Amino acid sequence: MTTWIRESEQSWIHKFCQAVLKTGPIPKHVAFIMDGNRRFASKRSIDRAQGHLMGFDKLAETLEWCNNIGISEVTVYAFSIENFKRSKEEVDGLMELARLKFTKLMEEKELLNKHGVCIRVLGNLSLLPHDIQQIVADAMNMTKNNNRAVLNVCFAYTAREEICSAMRDIAEGVDLGLIRESDISESVMEKCLYTRKSPHPDILVRTSGEVRLSDFLLWQTTYSCLSFVRVLWPEFSIWHLYAGILQYQRNYQVIQNAIQDNKVKREMSQRQSDVECCRVELLKTEEESITQHQVNEYSMQREKRIKTFLGHVEQKREQLLSKFEERVTYPLLQSS
Amino acid sequence: MNVLWICSWIKHVAKPWAPFKGRDVQSYDSKSLKRLPIHLGVIILEDNISYIDIANIIIWCMTLGISYISVYDRKGVIRQNQKHLAEEIHKRKEELYKKRRESFNINVYNGLYDSSKYTGPSSSNSSDVQLLSEEDGQLSLVQVAKEISKSVKEKRWKVEDVSLQNVENYLLEKSRFPDPDLVIKFGAAECLMGFLPWQIRLTEFFVSPSHRGLSYKTFLSLLQDYGNTRQRFGK
Numbered sequence: 001m002t003t004w005i006r007e008s009e010q011s012w013i014h015k016f017c018q019a020v021l022k023t024g025p026i027p028k029h030v031a032f033i034m035d036g037n038r039r040f041a042s043k044r045s046i047d048r049a050q051g052h053l054m055g056f057d058k059l060a061e062t063l064e065w066c067n068n069i070g071i072s073e074v075t076v077y078a079f080s081i082e083n084f085k086r087s088k089e090e091v092d093g094l095m096e097l098a099r100l101k102f103t104k105l106m107e108e109k110e111l112l113n114k115h116g117v118c119i120r121v122l123g124n125l126s127l128l129p130h131d132i133q134q135i136v137a138d139a140m141n142m143t144k145n146n147n148r149a150v151l152n153v154c155f156a157y158t159a160r161e162e163i164c165s166a167m168r169d170i171a172e173g174v175d176l177g178l179i180r181e182s183d184i185s186e187s188v189m190e191k192c193l194y195t196r197k198s199p200h201p202d203i204l205v206r207t208s209g210e211v212r213l214s215d216f217l218l219w220q221t222t223y224s225c226l227s228f229v230r231v232l233w234p235e236f237s238i239w240h241l242y243a244g245i246l247q248y249q250r251n252y253q254v255i256q257n258a259i260q261d262n263k264v265k266r267e268m269s270q271r272q273s274d275v276e277c278c279r280v281e282l283l284k285t286e287e288e289s290i291t292q293h294q295v296n297e298y299s300m301q302r303e304k305r306i307k308t309f310l311g312h313v314e315q316k317r318e319q320l321l322s323k324f325e326e327r328v329t330y331p332l333l334q335s336s
Numbered sequence: 337m338n339v340l341w342i343c344s345w346i347k348h349v350a351k352p353w354a355p356f357k358g359r360d361v362q363s364y365d366s367k368s369l370k371r372l373p374i375h376l377g378v379i380i381l382e383d384n385i386s387y388i389d390i391a392n393i394i395i396w397c398m399t400l401g402i403s404y405i406s407v408y409d410r411k412g413v414i415r416q417n418q419k420h421l422a423e424e425i426h427k428r429k430e431e432l433y434k435k436r437r438e439s440f441n442i443n444v445y446n447g448l449y450d451s452s453k454y455t456g457p458s459s460s461n462s463s464d465v466q467l468l469s470e471e472d473g474q475l476s477l478v479q480v481a482k483e484i485s486k487s488v489k490e491k492r493w494k495v496e497d498v499s500l501q502n503v504e505n506y507l508l509e510k511s512r513f514p515d516p517d518l519v520i521k522f523g524a525a526e527c528l529m530g531f532l533p534w535q536i537r538l539t540e541f542f543v544s545p546s547h548r549g550l551s552y553k554t555f556l557s558l559l560q561d562y563g564n565t566r567q568r569f570g571k
Contacts, residue, residue, distance in 0.1 A: 160537060168495060170485055171484050171487075171488040172495045174485035211541045218536065219477070219533050221528075223527060223529065226526050251525050258527070
């Protein structure tokens with residue numbers, strides 16, 4: 001089975017376990033570092049390409065489990081920018097796998113729309129071969145209006161490159177006068193990351209026993225429940241997923257408290273900053289008083305600037321994707 | 337019977353004179369470790385903080401040859417009680433000097449961007465410690481984004497200069513500490529609670545239930561486990 005979307009019958013024991021888990025909080029977004037395909041291949045004495053293929057099958061299976069239990073968003077680390085360092089043979093093999101799978105995805109349009117699945121490919125897409133850029137842009141365009149489930153595929157991605165790209169967009173925004181240096185906050189940073197349309201992952205799962213984040217969603221997972229699992233990715237089972245959810249439930253309160261505390265800190269800090277900036281803007285000294293109304297006015301203006309800036313960033317992204325979509329048609333025109 | 341009683345009395349009286357629980361730091365221990373972290377991070381998730389145990393960890397790191405140590409608690413309680421920690425570290429340094437006639441230097445800095453951080457080469461008898469909290473995580477990256485934006489606005493940097501290489505170098509220069517190779521998380525919660533998101537790109541994470549009453553034996557065995565792991569770096 002090599003399709004993305006599965007619709008298999010659920011066993012009664014799975015249904016029972018799900019019902020039990022659903023008495024507690026269920027994560028809305030789970031991220032996976034699908035590590036171990038190559039070690040699995042060598043363990044089974046099959047070639048690496050086969051290992052990656054089985055890894056893809058496991059992904060499709062995992063998506064079905066997530067869908068059944070109510071996890072509506074899944075993010076996976078499919079290809080890191082660091083992976084370009086691998087042998088040409090392996091990189092080409094992985095690109096070929098991507099080509100195959102994304103093309104297959106386009107054929108499953110009805111199934112995707114039936115389940116309301118939105119596909120997003122996150123990363124520095126300019127690093128990919130042109131034809132993959134086009135397929136990926138098409139896949140995103142085709143599913144962009146679906147809203148029941150989201151699958152984010154991190155491809156040509158590293159967290160540092162993502163954070164740096166957000167910093168660059170922000171610096172450009174300040175340079176163009178769209179936003180002020182004082183407008184920059186955690187919230188603005190988050191809205192400039194590739195993951196800006198998604199909530200932060202509730203759980204980060206990494207298979208194969210490695211206990212590192214390997215440059216994956218570093219900003220977004222700072223308050224996520226971490227589940228390091230010892231099995232290789234193609235051996236990941238629904239029981240490991242259930243165990244991850246139980247872990248999430250066990251840690252739920254303490255993590256929510258930390259997130260809430262951080263949120264309050266951010267709001268207070270923003271309020272303080274607005275008061276100070278308002279004072280500076282109205283040329284008032286520390287002793288002179290400013291009214292709540294004046295501060296509110298300033299906040300509104302700040303939010304307006306940020307909205308315009310984010311619109312500009314979004315437009316840049318759309319233009320890039322359109323460029324990818326148009327790219328492959330040119331050679332066809334020239335040959336005739 | 338008398339001999340036994342005398343022995344237990346001696347043991348009871350000798351307790352305050354024994355600074356390290358159980359086995360003491362031996363100089364051959366660092367040679368027994370295949371790989372030593374250059375920068376060790378410690379995340380304390382427990383509410384009840386023991387400065388004696390944190391001081392122990394710092395001293396053990398220093399005698400094993402670990403040059404950089406980070407100590408983190410989300411709310412910054414340790415940062416606020418830097419003086420108390422400094423006192424405990426001082427006590428242990430004195431005990432160590434009495435025992436081994438070696439003098440060590442431990443510099444304790446408050447926060448990731450503490451401007452008093454020493455910039456010269458590290459020496460074998462000195463370790464640098466930075467006390468961190470949540471503000472050194474996402475908020476510090478926001479701070480850097482502001483500084484970089486200012487540089488671009490003031491034409492010191494071009495927008496194209498905001499490259500990964502330049503941002504990495506900028507952050508390393510500002511914090512003066514390399515990225516942590518190993519982080520030990522103490523406490524039950526399975527979450528990093530805001531710890532240095534940028535710097536933990538390739539960090540290995542080990543866990544231990546509690547920092548309170550941590551024995552040297554347990555600490556050493558964690559480092560031995562670290563020495564036995566191997567990274568592939570994406571290849």
